[in-house]
Amino acid sequence: PLAERDPALCWHLLQAATQQNPDCREQLNGAYSCLSLLGMQALVKLVKQLPVVEAAPTSVHHQRYRQALYTAHLAGCLAAQWASIRGTHTGMAHWSAMLAHSVLWPWLLLEERSHNWLFYLSQGDDLATAARKVFGDAPGNWQRLVRRHHLPEAAATLFRPERLPSSKDWQQLRSQDPRDHAPAQARPLVHLCQAPEMLTLTAAATAWSLHLAPEGKRSRRWLSLCSHTQGRALADIVRECRHLQLQEARLRRSGTASGIALLASPEPTQMNYPAWIDPALAAANDTAASEAADKPAAQEPTIQKPTAEETASGEVGDSAPTTESKESTTERETPVSEQPKPDEAQQGVPYLRQLMQRIHDDPSSFGDWQYLMQGAMSGLTQGLKMQGACILLPDKARTSLRAVYRSQYATLRPFTDGTVALAEAPLLRQLMKKPAGILITTDNRQQYLKGFPASVVQELPESFMCMSIAAGDQPIGIVIAARQLQGDLSDGEYRAFRALCGTTSEGLASLRKLRSQSAARA
Numbered sequence: 001p002l003a004e005r006d007p008a009l010c011w012h013l014l015q016a017a018t019q020q021n022p023d024c025r026e027q028l029n030g031a032y033s034c035l036s037l038l039g040m041q042a043l044v045k046l047v048k049q050l051p052v053v054e055a056a057p058t059s060v061h062h063q064r065y066r067q068a069l070y071t072a073h074l075a076g077c078l079a080a081q082w083a084s085i086r087g088t089h090t091g092m093a094h095w096s097a098m099l100a101h102s103v104l105w106p107w108l109l110l111e112e113r114s115h116n117w118l119f120y121l122s123q124g125d126d127l128a129t130a131a132r133k134v135f136g137d138a139p140g141n142w143q144r145l146v147r148r149h150h151l152p153e154a155a156a157t158l159f160r161p162e163r164l165p166s167s168k169d170w171q172q173l174r175s176q177d178p179r180d181h182a183p184a185q186a187r188p189l190v191h192l193c194q195a196p197e198m199l200t201l202t203a204a205a206t207a208w209s210l211h212l213a214p215e216g217k218r219s220r221r222w223l224s225l226c227s228h229t230q231g232r233a234l235a236d237i238v239r240e241c242r243h244l245q246l247q248e249a250r251l252r253r254s255g256t257a258s259g260i261a262l263l264a265s266p267e268p269t270q271m272n273y274p275a276w277i278d279p280a281l282a283a284a285n286d287t288a289a290s291e292a293a294d295k296p297a298a299q300e301p302t303i304q305k306p307t308a309e310e311t312a313s314g315e316v317g318d319s320a321p322t323t324e325s326k327e328s329t330t331e332r333e334t335p336v337s338e339q340p341k342p343d344e345a346q347q348g349v350p351y352l353r354q355l356m357q358r359i360h361d362d363p364s365s366f367g368d369w370q371y372l373m374q375g376a377m378s379g380l381t382q383g384l385k386m387q388g389a390c391i392l393l394p395d396k397a398r399t400s401l402r403a404v405y406r407s408q409y410a411t412l413r414p415f416t417d418g419t420v421a422l423a424e425a426p427l428l429r430q431l432m433k434k435p436a437g438i439l440i441t442t443d444n445r446q447q448y449l450k451g452f453p454a455s456v457v458q459e460l461p462e463s464f465m466c467m468s469i470a471a472g473d474q475p476i477g478i479v480i481a482a483r484q485l486q487g488d489l490s491d492g493e494y495r496a497f498r499a500l501c502g503t504t505s506e507g508l509a510s511l512r513k514l515r516s517q518s519a520a521r522a
């Protein structure tokens with residue numbers, strides 16, 4: 001029991017036990033079963049060599065890491081409590097829920113960008129959505145990571161969407177208990193609710209919701225889901241959660257660890273984690289914004305909104321990710337003199353952050369793919385201060401690319417004038433095969449620009465960055481951006497560029513899904 005109060009120690013016990021006994025993973029259901037294989041001497045050696053995080057750390061890395069461990073322990077206690085009432089194995093339920101998201105813990109110590117996982121959680125995203133935004137959305141990578149860390153089966157299933165309820169099932173569970181329906185109709189969903197992975201999923205999600213906002217909308221939603229999946233009264237679920245929150249607060253000597261402290265506020269309160277932004281990028285954009293204040297706004301490039309005829313021609317890639325919008329799609333560009341002059345205070349990092357938040361939270365506010373693409377272009381030019389930017393889309397045969405959206409700056413002329421044959425552009429050809437990005441610098445130009453005509457290479461800037469965007473598994477276009485100043489682009493600028501392109505891909509996928517749902521209802 002003492003060892004299982006520390007989820008990190010349990011994780012190391014699991015790794016040591018499975019490395020020594022690879023065929024016994026299915027039999028490991030707690031710290032006791034791991035110690036029965038390893039022995040007390042192995043435990044003593046393991047504990048002596050492990051680094052220890054301070055009880056009251058000043059480092060942000062350690063604070064985020066400890067909070068993830070505290071919430072994981074609360075999730076395990078919730079799962080064990082509910083499993084005991086159900087009459088199933090409490091040890092396995094506690095073990096699975098506690099280690100459900102252990103694959104993400106090391107990143108909280110090693111990489112500052114991973115702190116955005118907590119930021120997205122505090123903004124209302126669920127655990128899986130926040131993890132995909134920060135750590136990627138490649139199912140194969142998640143499966144390899146789960147196998148490498150030997151997670152329990154109930155925890156490993158959380159990374160297999162096909163084994164979890166569909167959107168329709170979640171809507172039904174949110175509204176009422178499936179047991180209220182006719183037995184023949186309710187039986188499949190009831191059996192799914194009784195699966196071990198559902199107990200793990202609901203316990204982990206409820207634990208994080210209680211920590212962030214115990215009286216918030218998301219906590220009420222998950223408490224209701226727990227009530228309906230278990231077929232129990234909501235009041236009983238809430239009472240058990242409050243009891244375990246208080247128990248966790250006494251154990252950790254902190255009311256914020258389990259969220260119980262937020263219940264003492266005069267009005268509903270929630271825990272907010274700030275977003276992490278590269279300091280170098282923030283400083284660079286602040287400098288660029290101050291310099292831009294002394295220049296006429298007419299030097300900023302912009303993209304004109306499509307006309308009614310262009311909008312009626314269809315969305316880019318609407319029918320399939322391998323097709324372009326229509327043959328009638330034209331380059332959307334306005335002279336510099338016609339450009340609207342945005343408020344300088346809204347440019348730079350704040351503008352980019354607001355734009356990405358809008359694309360993520362409400363992509364439908366852009367109307368269609370064309371306006372969302374234009375929003376991404378404004379993020380490149382006004383947010384990242386890239387004077388040269390364009391979005392290349394393929395033809396129907398996917399043999400060439402054409403700059404459908406572009407800025408005025410001529411440094412990317414080889415990409416924006418006419419079409420680019422993929423046979424003569426090996427780098428772009430590779431980017432069109434799978435979602436990826438690359439930062440071209442003076443050191444790697446010769447390596448990555450092999451195969452390009454010499455005349456094209458001479459016209460390209462010394463440093464530029466490009467990344468493919470997708471509305472699904474296959475890329476539908478390539479985004480390219482460059483600065484007018486000489487010298488290589490910074491790593492911070494490249495990370496912000498990748499984040500913008502990734503968010504744009506998510507927005508495109510959301511719009512495509514919404515359109516398909518509307519067509520199905522029609």
